[in-house]
Amino acid sequence: MYDAVNTEQSVQQTETKISARNVQVYYGDTHAIKDVDVDIADKTVTAFIGPSGCGKSTFLRCLNRMNDTIDICRVEGRIELDGEDIYDPKVDPVQLRAKVGMVFQKPNPFPKSIYDNIAYGPRIHGMARNKAELDEIVERALRRGAIWDEVKDRLDAPGTGLSGGQQQRLCIARAVATEPEVLLMDEPCSALDPIATAQVEELIDELRQNYSVVIVTHSMQQAARVSQKTAFFHLGNLVEFGDTSQIFTNPEDPRTESYITGRIG
């Protein structure tokens, strides 16, 4: 197990947004995540890579307590957002998720209009005083989601009528609309074709200006393209965590090397 402290020195230029210490996750009797320590920096794209079932998605879902919706899931250890423990009993997951937004593997627009899809988050969190403000929020979110130009003329059309890539960008825009501080992305491109993937990757790079982005991906090329930091998970362990360039060119752990060169996976 590589100590996260080793890698911290190389990212001291940005402050730590989320820090996890000794995180364990159990699904019933299965020990899904074992003793993970990681620090996620602000305004950085951090990629979680690893073979299927290694626990990267599970760990991602711990960061905004999405695992709470699964009855048999139990999380131990300490995860802090800006120094505050997010598993503290005083924390309402609803408030947490407003700060830590999430984009899912499969685009999942609500069966509502494009406008209502984006406005849903701001409405439930009461972010707009009136219709004009809400319009402004929606437009801003759609622009940030790099989809404004494609949909500005049909905001009333159902979100489910868009193409796959558009749907996923809509979902990103929807997540951005609530002004989160961290954006979690669970394999956001796995259901998309190469062109849509390229658009979303470009978008992720832009989002780095404002947010801390954590992305789970199956594709090492994608991790190499979009991320500054990479964490490699294997069988529930965090094997290696460091600068992306270093992990891909000069991995320290033999398992990382095997995975990157395609021998396990």
Added chain:
Amino acid sequence: MTDAANTPAPSDMTPAKGSLHVLDARTKKRNAAEARFRIYGLSAVVIGLVFLVVLLTTILSNGVGAFQQTFISAQVYLDPAKLDKKGERDIEDIKKVSTFGYTPLIQQALFDKVQELGVETPLDSAKDMKALISASAAAIVRDEVIANPDLIGQTVEFRLLAASRVDGYLKGRVTREAVARDKNIDAEHLDLVDALREAGVIAKGFNLSFITGADASESRPEQAGLGVSMLGSFFMMLVVLALSLPIGVAASIYLEEFAPKNRLTDIIEVNISNLAAVPSIVFGILGLAVFIQFMHLPQSAPLVGGLVLTLMTLPTIIISTRASLKAVPPSIRDAALGVGASKMQSVFHHVLPLAMPGILTGTIIGLAQALGETAPLLLIGMVGYIATNYPDGLAGGFVDPNSAMPAQIYEWAKRADPAYYERAWGGIIILLVFLMTMNIIAILLRRRFERRW
């Protein structure tokens, strides 16, 4: 939906800037809405369950009385002078004496008993005992004498049914206030009943004839039983089982395994799903018009009832059978076809046996549904027929007029007599016991044979 979530709130409540450890006002409000919503849901479930409990307790509290009946024990002197005037003990002569000949003897016996006990009562003649004894008592004594003519001249102990009002008084159904307006019985009788109960002459006992007996006329609720209509239901269920299981399975096999994708198949499928939702009374109309008016099958016959209920349950059985056939994985079919079995062989040798537990479960549930169904039976004459005779023989069971359990319950409910209401509730208990047993068998079958692929 009138919660705060829909109305835009001031933007100074914009989330995400404060500490996670402090709940902001808006979150508190949203959590309160959340708790309210949850309570609505929980109370809906609770209300549903309360209805169930109320329904079941009503049935039980009103119905258990029917399983108890009040009996009078009397030593009846079977007077040869009245019953066999010629004294020859000729069975034909004895049969000539109708129940009217027996009634005075029974009344006398009870009156003697009252005198012997020394009960103070203004009722001073044997005839006054009439109100206490069921009109069926004379028939019971007569049947006994005809079966055994040697009893004539002896004093025999009989356990006779008390009149319905007396029974009601012992069960608390008939009150003294009500008796004031009742011309069948009056307060003096009730005093006498109290005294006789003290003496053990009148007592409540288990009422087997309610379960096994025949229906009685409107004025004799104490005598009415569910036995004959139970047989009617039984024969109907035989018809339903014998027809709907093979036809249902055959139809399902065709639709699930063989049907080509064409217009005919579509029409059949749409038909079945629509038939499942056609009101049951419409099946009654079908039965009346086709089986009785057109084919001239006998009215009130369990055969006709069974045919109607078959048509009604068939869609249910087909739908559940198809589900169990669908649950058998295609790999099983492929395996059979792979060793050179024909499609027909793969279905009959492999798929059908594997689907059988599911099919049987569905069939039992369909039968239970048919057993409780009343409306179509009304139209084919199974209500209004007074089921006083047991069917003779197997063929008679199918074609002789009869009632059915739910139809009998309806008939009792219509007679507008609290004594019959009690029997209707009691009949429901029996019906529900049958339904429960069938459903439990279905559940056990499913548990025992359930296969996870």
Added chain:
Amino acid sequence: MPVFWLALIVLALAAIGYVTGRARALSSGGGNIRNLHSLPAYYGWHVALMVLVPAFAIMVVWLLVQPVMVNGSVSGGLPEGAVAEDTTLDLVMSDVRRVAEGLDAAVASGGMTPEEAQSSTIDLDGLRDRLGAVGVALGSEVSPEILNAAQSYRGLTATGRFWMTLVVLLAAIGGFVFAMRRTRADFRARNVVESGIRALLLGAASIAILTTIGIVLSLVFNTIEFFRLYPAADFFFGLTWSPSFGGGSELGILPLLWGTFYISLIALAVAVPIGLFAAIYLSEYAGPKVRAVAKPLLEVLAGIPTIVYGLFALLTVGPLLLGIFGDEGLGWMQAGTAVMTAGVVMGIMLIPFVSSLSDDIINAVPQAMRDGSYGLGATRSETIRQVVLPAALPGIVGAILLAASRAIGETMIVVLGAGAAARLSLNPFDAMTTVTAKIVSQLTGDADFASPEALVAFALGMTLFIVTLGLNVLALYIVRKYREQYE
């Protein structure tokens, strides 16, 4: 020959066919199964099926058609004056059939010789008593025309039966011989048997169509008959329902439709909120343990026969409501049987129906939809109200339509709980009646089947059938569209 014996003979012939067919195939294959195209049992089945299927098919069709043909020919042969002014052909024909039945019974019991039963010199005066003695009671003395018709009815029936026996036996034997001649080692018995069985399976599946046709025909013919006696416009737009069996009835359907609609509305007002919220709670909030207990318990309500609910309405809910809203309470209610009574009880009955349908539909909303909402920081109730329910809305509307169709077609609860008076009133505590309740009362009375008072039941049934069918088709269409959306 009675049908029973005929059927038995055919079955026996089939059994013999099975054995001999199998044996013949084996012997033609030299006793070695390997020389046969199919397993020996298939040759047996081939013969048995060839015996059974044509013979039984002929028998069933004959039994169905013969009474209709005989009826037609006898009633055509009735002399002009046989149908008197105050009666109908149907009634006369039913007399004819009873007399014929009586003659059969008299011959069977030995009280009459077969020759006497068919002779025209039979003593008319004593005939009613003689038939009564064998258990066939007649309403009046037998007229010569009716006796004549009855005798020709018997004659035709007997001839028909004779020919049927002959044809059925010939068909069975013919099938036997035909199948035996085909039975050779290289005969493809399995393929033939299998396509035969396939045809039988198709036949079983077609019973659903036959049932529908039967329903439609029995409704249509009698409804047309009704409209011949009673103007359709008065039926559909009449505001009064007052049948009187002496004639001069007013048979307007509107009060009945109003009662049906009102009761169903109250039932849905009870069942939909409770059922929907229960479904939401059980599928979104309740833990597995609560769900495992509460769900089957709620479904018990659906398994209870409607007669039980009817009794519950009549004897428990009615008096209870009367205590609150009756003369001793608020004074709105005259009797225990009322729209409210039937509506509330029907609502209770429909709760599990609505809840289990909604449960299925809510569960069909993909989890990704919920995750999307939770991921944005929505609470459970916000997710349910703003994402899950709108997504499930079409399905829920379908479920409510199905429940409405149930409510409209429900019979026992309204027969016992709603009252018998047809009235157009807005007071839910008034007694009203419904289409189904009147179908029952018009067909279970002593009315003559040919009178408009009885025939109106078929027109009511037709209306009921069309309304519920329409609701079902619409509901199933909506639900299917909804499911396709998420598949």
